[in-house]
Amino acid sequence: MKTLGEFIIEKQQDFPNATGELTALLAAIKLAAKIIHRDINKAGLVDILGYTEKQNVQCERQTKLDQFANETFKAALEARGEVAGIASEEEENFIAFTQERARKGKYVVLLDPLDGSSNSDVNVSVGTIFSIYHRLSPIGSLVTLNDFLQPGNQQVAAGYVIYGSSTMLVYTTGHGTHGFTYDPTLGVFCLSHESIQTPTQGNFYSVNQGNQYQFPSEVQQYIHYCQTRDVATSRPYSACYIGSLVADFHRNLLKGGIYLYPSTQTHPQGKLRLLYECNPIALLAEQASGRATDGSQWILDIQPISLHQRSSLWVGSSEMVAKAESFIQPL
Ligand code: AHM
Numbered sequence: 001m002k003t004l005g006e007f008i009i010e011k012q013q014d015f016p017n018a019t020g021e022l023t024a025l026l027a028a029i030k031l032a033a034k035i036i037h038r039d040i041n042k043a044g045l046v047d048i049l050g051y052t053e054k055q056n057v058q059c060e061r062q063t064k065l066d067q068f069a070n071e072t073f074k075a076a077l078e079a080r081g082e083v084a085g086i087a088s089e090e091e092e093n094f095i096a097f098t099q100e101r102a103r104k105g106k107y108v109v110l111l112d113p114l115d116g117s118s119n120s121d122v123n124v125s126v127g128t129i130f131s132i133y134h135r136l137s138p139i140g141s142l143v144t145l146n147d148f149l150q151p152g153n154q155q156v157a158a159g160y161v162i163y164g165s166s167t168m169l170v171y172t173t174g175h176g177t178h179g180f181t182y183d184p185t186l187g188v189f190c191l192s193h194e195s196i197q198t199p200t201q202g203n204f205y206s207v208n209q210g211n212q213y214q215f216p217s218e219v220q221q222y223i224h225y226c227q228t229r230d231v232a233t234s235r236p237y238s239a240c241y242i243g244s245l246v247a248d249f250h251r252n253l254l255k256g257g258i259y260l261y262p263s264t265q266t267h268p269q270g271k272l273r274l275l276y277e278c279n280p281i282a283l284l285a286e287q288a289s290g291r292a293t294d295g296s297q298w299i300l301d302i303q304p305i306s307l308h309q310r311s312s313l314w315v316g317s318s319e320m321v322a323k324a325e326s327f328i329q330p331l
């Protein structure tokens with residue numbers, strides 16, 4: 001058995017110039033994930049379910065668990081010197097950590113503290129998504145907006161924690177996508193899925209079918225393709241949509257499939273957030289030999305212009321995403 005901590009240290013040895021700061025940062029994420037795991041697991045017994053009185057910057061109602069997860073990650077990341085600032089789906093503006101130690105930090109972290117949180121009241125899997133970059137501003141200064149508006153191809157690391165039938169942490173530092181399952185009796189994440197390779201072709205398609213008639217016609221045609229019987233390509237695919245990006249993506253990553261959240265009439269730019277959701281998920285997919293696009297370009301190549309920018313997302317098995325692209329961009 002190998003723990004996440006051991007695995008990270010082992011990988012660090014391949015980089016003689018590594019300072020251990022990223023390792024320490026990942027340890028902070030690991031700690032916050034354990035705290036959230038603990039509290040989500042007793043959520044029905046303590047007053048932590050339901051909504052707060054607040055809305056987040058995107059006018060979405062904030063659940064108590066959103067707020068708790070946000071505060072937990074903020075505290076864990078600020079407590080160490082590696083992180084100079086964070087941006088969170090639950091915060092209107094980025095946060096520059098002001099302590100001298102933090103100002104010397106090399107990294108900024110962007111996160112969706114509790115993705116799919118509207119599912120938590122009904123015991124459905126939720127997740128935390130994180131994305132790590134080198135800051136661009138000088139070490140020692142306060143971070144600025146530009147530190148956070150970097151394209152996804154500049155990510156140093158990305159990952160998610162899925163609080164599901166078991167809790168797992170899946171991450172990449174650009175050298176493969178690796179999964180660790182939490183053993184609550186030992187309090188450690190154990191290596192369970194090393195170097196995940198997603199199947200090039202799968203049998204699942206994941207989309208909010210309720211939006212079908214709001215989708216552009218080429219998206220509707222692609223969905224029709226997924227539903228049409230064809231023995232040679234194992235269609236129809238199974239529709240599987242949990243409504244938690246992390247859970248839907250995780251299933252498709254391991255089993256093979258495609259997740260799509262295209263533009264709709266109510267969300268013309270797509271619903272998901274480029275910086276907190278699409279970029280980290282895209283890097284994890286590509287590091288597992290999958291593919292991610294917004295329909296016209298690679299997710300990782302999009303230059304962000306604002307913190308809470310939204311994007312369409314098509315992600316998963318490479319052949320399935322390529323096929324979907326042929327519908328969106330007919331030759
Ligand atoms: P959230 O970060 O506010 O939870 O929203 C993102 C979630 C994704 O997890 C999920 O895939 C999607 O929103 C579901 O949206 P919808 O209910 O429109 O299908």
Ligand code: MG
Nearest residue numbers: 112115116277
């Ligand atoms: Mg989310």
